[in-house]
Amino acid sequence: MARRIVLDLDLCCGCRSCEAACKVAFKGESRIRHADIENTAYLPLACKHCKEALCLASCPVNAITRDEKTGLVTRSSFVCIGCKSCAYACPFGVIDAPLVRHISQKCNLCEDRAEGPRCVSACSSGALQFLEEDEIKKMEIGVRMVSKDTFVRRR
Amino acid sequence: MNESNPKYEIGSKSQIRKTLCTFCGFGCELGIISDDFGLSGVEYLPDTPNQGRICPRGSASVLYLNHPHRLCVPISKNKYTGWDWIKEEFKNMLKNPDEVAITVDRNITIEEELAILNFSNKYKIKNVVSTYFEPESLLDRFIDEKAPACLEDIEKSQMLIVLGDIFNYAPMISKNVISWKFADRKNRLVVIDSLHTHTSYFATDFLKIEPGTEALVLLSLAREKLSGKDFQKLTGVSESSILSIAEDFKSAKNGLIIAAMPFSHSYEPLLVVEGLHRLSEFSGKKIMPIFEFVHYKRLNPFGRVLNLIKEGEIKYIINFGELFPFYYPQFSKDFSNIKIYSTSALRFNNYVQLPAALNMEKEGTILTTFGKKTLAGSVSAVSGAKNIIQLFDLLGVETGGSISEPVNAKRIDIKDGLKRMTEKITQNRDGEFVLFGEKVSYYYLGLLEKPVLKINPLDAQKYGIKSGETVYVESKNNKVKMPVKITSDIPQGTLFTQAETPEICGLFDYEIFDDYLYFNPTGVRVWQEE
Numbered sequence: 001m002a003r004r005i006v007l008d009l010d011l012c013c014g015c016r017s018c019e020a021a022c023k024v025a026f027k028g029e030s031r032i033r034h035a036d037i038e039n040t041a042y043l044p045l046a047c048k049h050c051k052e053a054l055c056l057a058s059c060p061v062n063a064i065t066r067d068e069k070t071g072l073v074t075r076s077s078f079v080c081i082g083c084k085s086c087a088y089a090c091p092f093g094v095i096d097a098p099l100v101r102h103i104s105q106k107c108n109l110c111e112d113r114a115e116g117p118r119c120v121s122a123c124s125s126g127a128l129q130f131l132e133e134d135e136i137k138k139m140e141i142g143v144r145m146v147s148k149d150t151f152v153r154r155r
Numbered sequence: 156m157n158e159s160n161p162k163y164e165i166g167s168k169s170q171i172r173k174t175l176c177t178f179c180g181f182g183c184e185l186g187i188i189s190d191d192f193g194l195s196g197v198e199y200l201p202d203t204p205n206q207g208r209i210c211p212r213g214s215a216s217v218l219y220l221n222h223p224h225r226l227c228v229p230i231s232k233n234k235y236t237g238w239d240w241i242k243e244e245f246k247n248m249l250k251n252p253d254e255v256a257i258t259v260d261r262n263i264t265i266e267e268e269l270a271i272l273n274f275s276n277k278y279k280i281k282n283v284v285s286t287y288f289e290p291e292s293l294l295d296r297f298i299d300e301k302a303p304a305c306l307e308d309i310e311k312s313q314m315l316i317v318l319g320d321i322f323n324y325a326p327m328i329s330k331n332v333i334s335w336k337f338a339d340r341k342n343r344l345v346v347i348d349s350l351h352t353h354t355s356y357f358a359t360d361f362l363k364i365e366p367g368t369e370a371l372v373l374l375s376l377a378r379e380k381l382s383g384k385d386f387q388k389l390t391g392v393s394e395s396s397i398l399s400i401a402e403d404f405k406s407a408k409n410g411l412i413i414a415a416m417p418f419s420h421s422y423e424p425l426l427v428v429e430g431l432h433r434l435s436e437f438s439g440k441k442i443m444p445i446f447e448f449v450h451y452k453r454l455n456p457f458g459r460v461l462n463l464i465k466e467g468e469i470k471y472i473i474n475f476g477e478l479f480p481f482y483y484p485q486f487s488k489d490f491s492n493i494k495i496y497s498t499s500a501l502r503f504n505n506y507v508q509l510p511a512a513l514n515m516e517k518e519g520t521i522l523t524t525f526g527k528k529t530l531a532g533s534v535s536a537v538s539g540a541k542n543i544i545q546l547f548d549l550l551g552v553e554t555g556g557s558i559s560e561p562v563n564a565k566r567i568d569i570k571d572g573l574k575r576m577t578e579k580i581t582q583n584r585d586g587e588f589v590l591f592g593e594k595v596s597y598y599y600l601g602l603l604e605k606p607v608l609k610i611n612p613l614d615a616q617k618y619g620i621k622s623g624e625t626v627y628v629e630s631k632n633n634k635v636k637m638p639v640k641i642t643s644d645i646p647q648g649t650l651f652t653q654a655e656t657p658e659i660c661g662l663f664d665y666e667i668f669d670d671y672l673y674f675n676p677t678g679v680r681v682w683q684e685e
Contacts, residue, residue: 011333021197121207126330
């Protein structure tokens with residue numbers, strides 16, 4: 001069963017522990033990014049490993065491939081030519097355009113680490129979770145605002 | 156993981172060394188990965204009290220341990236000098252102990268602090284002072300070593316009063332506070348701060364006060380009789396809301412005050428501490444201090460020594476620690492005629508520098524928010540770096556004598572303090588912004604971002620400044636070039652920045668009161684390059 005990073009925005013405190021963990025592990029690459037939505041929220045952006053991945057379709061040298069078993073969309077650092085096509089094609093803006101070591105910055109869900117992505121492990125507030133698809137369906141993510149508390153990010 | 160995507164195992168020779176993160180007062184546990192090439196990364200260990208969660212400072216700790224500017228040999232004016240020369244210098248210097256001051260900064264264990272005090276006793280050096288200038292250092296008095304605050308205190312509470320942006324100061328507390336808030340809708344989170352922060356987003360009641368007026372608000376929450384017609388004008392909050400919060404907090408069965416005090420964020424830090432004392436006494440609730448480094452309870456404040464230096468009585472400083480005096484260019488003029496010997500982890504100044512081990516590389520005890528914690532010495536120190544005890548052995552200096560009792564934290568008179576604070580707030584700063592400090596952990600080491608200057612959109616419009624542009628910020632002490640971030644999080648007429656570099660620290664005015672030296676919010680001018 002495929003596992004993905006899920007963000008519970010209610011819990012995110014904007015500390016950027018996720019980004020720091022990623023950047024330290026991948027020697028300067030920011031494979032997880034954030035959007036700072038003024039007056040509303042800080043939003044960590046992790047790769048969704050789309051079923052129809054536009055980054056994969058746009059790569060001119062087939063550096064981005066999909067693992068059919070896990071659905072993981074990964075970029076080979078040996079094949080990547082740093083053309084930034086994937087960064088411009090990504091509809092969620094999670095691939096950062098500036099190159100690091102002449103290659104694009106693409107999340108691989110820390111496939112080198114048995115415990116899962118480092119950003120999830122480091123997350124100080126528990127907002128990022130690494131869940132299987134059926135676990136995600138059972139979670140009450142996003143329901144808290146209406147059912148449990150009238151929590152609104154205040155100005 | 157399938158064959159086409161082989162799993163890249165950490166090599167057989169790599170090891171995970173469990174240690175404490177010493178870059179804030181929480182003392183989180185983490186693993187440092189070491190292999191044939193040295194320290195290569197951080198591992199997040201789920202079986203620890205912090206459940207593997209690590210803030211940006213913790214993740215960046217390996218970069219500091221592995222920093223390309225780590226000092227491995229003693230240097231003088233950026234040139235190598237042997238230990239024999241240092242030994243001779245110490246021998247000559249210690250002949251006149253009255254001309255020597257010992258300053259103790261951060262990055263010291265309790266055992267090392269005691270060794271330094273023994274050393275000063277042995278050689279009859281009277282001036283042994285702390286140069287940990289961040290006002291958070293004043294919060295050490297709230298650490299109850301016998302029954303320290305714990306995270307369960309948050310869970311038991313019905314009401315929390317939070318001073319400052321604790322989620323970005325010490326992110327590890329966020330999970331506990333946010334879970335507590337969502338656990339019961341009656342739980343009430345009161346946040347006191349002068350700017351919108353990620354902590355204030357979660358507040359049930361956000362007391363958005365006028366910048367720098369924390370002391371007045373805390374004292375009024377403690378129901379000190381301070382009411383007056385100017386209260387709302389000065390603080391920006393109404394007396395009725397203060398009254399209601401104060402009464403509810405007092406009557407809450409369980410509650411907690413969580414306090415963080417960044418550099419140059421408030422006027423009169425001693426008065427803020429007094430406000431916390433009185434609020435705690437009034438409500439009968441504990442204080443959980445949040446601080447970045449541990450503090451040393453047996454050291455005197457620095458102010459008197461600075462005066463002695465200005466009068467020419469002190470000719471040598473031996474600094475044990477990390478940042479002083481490099482971080483405070485304000486003192487460079489005063490220090491121009493004295494000789495400074497300093498331990499340091501990084502090579503970055505013109506003084507005599509001795510290679511120091513970082514706390515994560517030591518064995519010993521540190522004081523955290525949650526009481527004493529032990530450093531196992533599992534990460535070996537970079538080649539040549541010494542801890543203080545090894546340094547004393549190497550230099551052949553003796554330690555001995557009895558240790559003094561902890562210095563009793565002074566309480567101050569609130570009437571005088573309030574008068575001084577009011578004068579500073581109402582001071583006429585024509586054409587100037589007031590620059591305040593804030594502490595955000597992700598600016599550490601410039602890993603994610605370099606410090607930015609926050610400016611209100613209306614001010615930016617007035618001066619024709621656009622977001623991301625670089626401006627000059629100039630105080631009477633220093634001038635710095637910085638990128639701008641336009642945000643309505645901060646009030647008009649103010650600027651906020653993170654004092655993460657010596658240049659930025661150098662912008663702020665300092666003041667000595669009652670021997671304490673603290674840095675104040677400072678008047679600055681801003682302009683763009685032609």
